[in-house]
Amino acid sequence: MTTAHASASATPITAPGRxxxxxxxxxxxxxxxxxxxAPLTVIGGGFPLAALMGNGAGAPAMFVVGGVILLFFAxxxxxxxxxxxxxxxxxxxxxxxxxxxxxxxxxxxxILTYTTVQIAVYGYLGYTxxxxxxxxxxxxxxxxVWALLLVxxxxxxxxxxxELSAKVLGVLLVAEVGIVLVLSVVILVQGGNDGISVDSFKxxxxxxxxxxxxxxxxxxxxxxxxxTAIFRDEAKDPERTIPRATYAAVVVIAVFYTFTAxxxxxxxxxxxxxxxxxxxxxxxxxxxxxxxxxAGAEVINILLMTSLFACVLSxxxxxxxxxxxxxNASLLPSHVGRVHESHESPHVSSLLQxxxxxxxxxxxxxxxxxxxxxxxYWFSGIATVAIVxxxxxxxxxxxVYFTRNRIDAGLWRTWIAPxxxxxxxxxxxxxxxxxxxxxxxxxxxxxxxxxxxLTVWMLVVMAAFPAFxxxxxxxxxxxxxxxxxxxxxxxxx
Numbered sequence: 297m298t299t300a301h302a303s304a305s306a307t308p309i310t311a312p313g314r315x316x317x318x319x320x321x322x323x324x325x326x327x328x329x330x331x332x333x334a335p336l337t338v339i340g341g342g343f344p345l346a347a348l349m350g351n352g353a354g355a356p357a358m359f360v361v362g363g364v365i366l367l368f369f370a371x372x373x374x375x376x377x378x379x380x381x382x383x384x385x386x387x388x389x390x391x392x393x394x395x396x397x398x399x400x401x402x403x404x405x406x407i408l409t410y411t412t413v414q415i416a417v418y419g420y421l422g423y424t425x426x427x428x429x430x431x432x433x434x435x436x437x438x439x440x441v442w443a444l445l446l447v448x449x450x451x452x453x454x455x456x457x458x459e460l461s462a463k464v465l466g467v468l469l470v471a472e473v474g475i476v477l478v479l480s481v482v483i484l485v486q487g488g489n490d491g492i493s494v495d496s497f498k499x500x501x502x503x504x505x506x507x508x509x510x511x512x513x514x515x516x517x518x519x520x521x522x523x524t525a526i527f528r529d530e531a532k533d534p535e536r537t538i539p540r541a542t543y544a545a546v547v548v549i550a551v552f553y554t555f556t557a558x559x560x561x562x563x564x565x566x567x568x569x570x571x572x573x574x575x576x577x578x579x580x581x582x583x584x585x586x587x588x589x590x591a592g593a594e595v596i597n598i599l600l601m602t603s604l605f606a607c608v609l610s611x612x613x614x615x616x617x618x619x620x621x622x623x624n625a626s627l628l629p630s631h632v633g634r635v636h637e638s639h640e641s642p643h644v645s646s647l648l649q650x651x652x653x654x655x656x657x658x659x660x661x662x663x664x665x666x667x668x669x670x671x672x673y674w675f676s677g678i679a680t681v682a683i684v685x686x687x688x689x690x691x692x693x694x695x696v697y698f699t700r701n702r703i704d705a706g707l708w709r710t711w712i713a714p715x716x717x718x719x720x721x722x723x724x725x726x727x728x729x730x731x732x733x734x735x736x737x738x739x740x741x742x743x744x745x746x747x748x749x750l751t752v753w754m755l756v757v758m759a760a761f762p763a764f765x766x767x768x769x770x771x772x773x774x775x776x777x778x779x780x781x782x783x784x785x786x787x788x789x
Contacts, residue, residue: 323543324466325524326548330518331465332548332610334417336472336596336603340580342517342630343557348572349734350510353495354502356557358514363550365724366518366715368689371545373692374539375709380697381535382784386686387622391784393700396773402689403622405682410618411649413519414611415656419671420441421604422657428601440661447604447786451650454612464714468606472599473552475584479596480559482587488684489565495557505757508727509734515724516680517553520610521545560612563587578718603703619645626779627768669737675749677735678758681728683722691718 347355373389382388386406391399392662430436453464464715484492496503524541563583564571575582580600621640623633634644652727665671691714698710728735733745736754740746772780 302429309328322660325537327543329521329524329541329545329610330548331469331606332614333518334520334607335469335517335549335552336476336580336600337417337607338421338517339476339556339560339599340596341577342513343553344576344579346510346571347561347568348576349506350500350513351505351507352569352572353561354498354504354507355378355510355514356496356554356561357502358507358510359517359550359553359557360497361511362518363546363568364517365515365717365720366521366546366550367543367692368713370542370722371709372691372717373715375705375714376543376690376697377538377542378535379703379705382621386690387618387625388784389697390451390686390689390693391664393695393697394689396780396783397769398689398693399765400627400769401762402686403618403627404765404768404773405626405686405758406618407615407622409519409679409682409686409756410611410615411652411656412675414608414615414723415653415660416672416675416679417604417607417611418446418653418657419660419665419667419675421446421608422603422670423667424601424604428597439667440663443657443667446608447650447653447657450605450609450612450653451646453609454616454646454649465606465610468602472606475592475596475599476552476556479584479588479592480556483559483563483583486563486587489567491565492562494558496561501749507608508729511724512680512735514553515684516676517644518546518549519679519683520607520614521549555577606720612646612653615649616642616645619648623785626772626776627783632635674736674754677732678754680735681725681732682758684725684728688718688725691715691721 303515343355346358347353350358356585376392378388378594380388380392387399387403390402419439422439422441425442425446426437426439429442521542523553524538524545548594560580560583561568563586565730572579581593581597584596588596619628620635622628623645632645632648633642635642660667660671679705694714695711695718703710731745732755733739733747733751738746767785768781772783
């Protein structure tokens with residue numbers, strides 16, 4: 297393995313028309329990765345589930361716990377981005393730290409992660425948009441029709457320069473964050489349902505029920521922020537922009553989730569548990585109707601759909617750049633790494649991702665899967681488990697990389713923070729695997745998780761992707777040693 301200084305200055309793959317460029321600032325990158333986290337969707341969907349199945353009114357505190365764990369992870373990620381000046385993110389960092397085979401395994405697990413979460417959201421968005429249009433116009437179409445139309449819209453935006461997507465995401469993100477903040481402020485100004493309290497953060501409330509399950513759902517709300525490093529080649533001054541964007545994304549997401557979730561608890565007070573139990577799916581809209589009136593509830597409902605759209609657009613951009621980096625590392629066909637002459641976008645990779653989404657959604661439609669209970673919950677469950685595993689592996693890779701190469705980047709940044717992050721993420725991984733059947737709805741008559749056929753099948757799918765990465769590494773090492781030698785190197789500054 298090369299040293300840090302060699303890795304940063306190694307001869308990059310510089311074939312004409314294969315390198316991404318841009319002038320994205322930290323703010324634009326934060327907009328894209330926070331949009332991927334879909335704040336309104338998390339507060340309207342993930343938070344009610346965290347409260348219902350977890351620790352009730354103590355659920356807001358779990359966003360704090362998740363944010364702290366991910367801040368430790370972000371320290372290692374940002375430090376690695378300074379010394380390994382490559383845009384491959386997970387697979388590059390894991391490869392430099394734990395070896396090329398592990399890097400390839402991480403690459404394919406990352407593709408699984410972002411593809412499944414995007415497909416999950418397409419299912420939910422197709423269903424939600426279809427129901428809304430039916431209610432307003434009487435036009436009734438299957439969920440997958442709307443989902444496929446949205447694949448086309450996202451594909452057009454993804455084909456063009458990333459700054460167009462950044463502007464679209466910026467507008468949508470401001471709108472969805474704005475309405476939730478307005479709702480939160482109105483709740484607090486009106487004194488909530490029973491007055492304002494901080495009981496949600498009391499140890500007795502936080503530890504009530506099943507806080508581990510609450511943490512599981514809250515951690516899922518952060519998916520996407522870690523993708524800051526994948527935009528390295530399109531960033532202005534990446535040495536400063538990427539770390540700033542990474543820290544800002546974690547802090548913004550954690551503070552927003554914690555504040556708004558706590559405010560929603562205040563909105564129902566002593567009635568919170570009953571309201572969540574009776575209407576967790578429509579919780580955010582019902583709360584909006586209570587405090588903002590019918591018009592406010594309608595705005596929230598519309599922005600919930602735009603939040604989901606922003607999410608799929610953001611993940612589309614992330615996946616296309618992962619595929620672009622993998623192509624330049626000889627893991628995917630060479631033409632996937634081509635860059636459009638005028639749009640300066642990974643247009644072939646974007647088309648590939650659009651086709652992938654199209655084919656999967658058509659397959660789900662043919663098998664008549666439910667867009668919410670099956671497409672959304674099944675595949676978001678896979679993404680949640682996979683992303684936490686990737687983060688934990690990255691923390692370990694940071695420690696190994698800096699230790700092996702004897703690089704003095706500070707004990708805090710190379711050992712302490714990544715080590716704490718790895719321990720926290722390992723604990724979350726254990727929680728996720730222990731409750732994975734519940735994410736898939738694979739439970740017995742009493743509602744307890746059970747290792748049924750669906751869970752086994754999903755675990756096999758999850759294991760198959762990194763297994764393919766290890767197999768591909770072995771094949772490249774034996775049949776294409778020159779490509780294997782640079783397999784974790786991608787186009788760099």
